[in-house]
Amino acid sequence: MELKTKVNAEDGTQEIVVTRDFDLPVELLFKAHVDPEILGQWMGTKVLKMEGRPHGGYLLETTDGNGKVLFRANGVIHTFLPNSKIIRTFEMENAPIGVQLEVQTFERLTDNTSRFTGRTIYETVAYRDQVLKFGMEKGVNMAHDRLQTVVEKLK
């Protein structure tokens, strides 16, 4: 079975490229990346700010049940072409992995299918490798948060 999401991270480079084809029109794929509410739902974080324009900023934040900040990231948008391309910086606060440059492209394949390509460029090869090594962290944290929410509802 062919994998839907592909990740390419060549040895010794500063890049990670993530590619995914969606059964969605490109307009909906793009909307899911820029609408704060929708983006928050699938990324598992709160989107506190999302200014979809050149020089605009964005701010993501995840807190636990007690309001303690678990994850906070921000960046500045350089290019914002609806249904086509976003170039932005990304910096995770209090994490020693530097600032990343993200180039996201949104391509129409057919009326109802589209392709996302996310190219992330890190400051150094070491930072890139660190993100890959501990890349599960965010996912695991998110799963943990969801579990906590479910458990709290049972109380």
Next chain:
Amino acid sequence: MKIRRDVFQAIADPTRRAILLLVATQTMTAGAIAANFDTARPTVSKHLAILTECELLQPEQNGREIYYHLNPQKMKEVADFIEPFRKMWDARFNKLEAIMKNYKPNK
């Protein structure tokens, strides 16, 4: 209970990842490692045993103390292996797709 330990099981736990980050900078005793966590000492010992079992940590007896250091060779295997990272994004994108398939414009 028999559990097959592999490096990805080992690094799936946040405490074990924190231990690896600690030991990455310097060789440490179990006591020094445990001092960094609120977790009970036996729990930290269990994490150390798992990390040792899958060869991410190498213990070295020095007098009465056991010093733990990182096995860079094994860590490289983890770095080369991008599957957990891919799975994380695959799960997110599956969710995105599900949300947008139910998305009703003009609400």
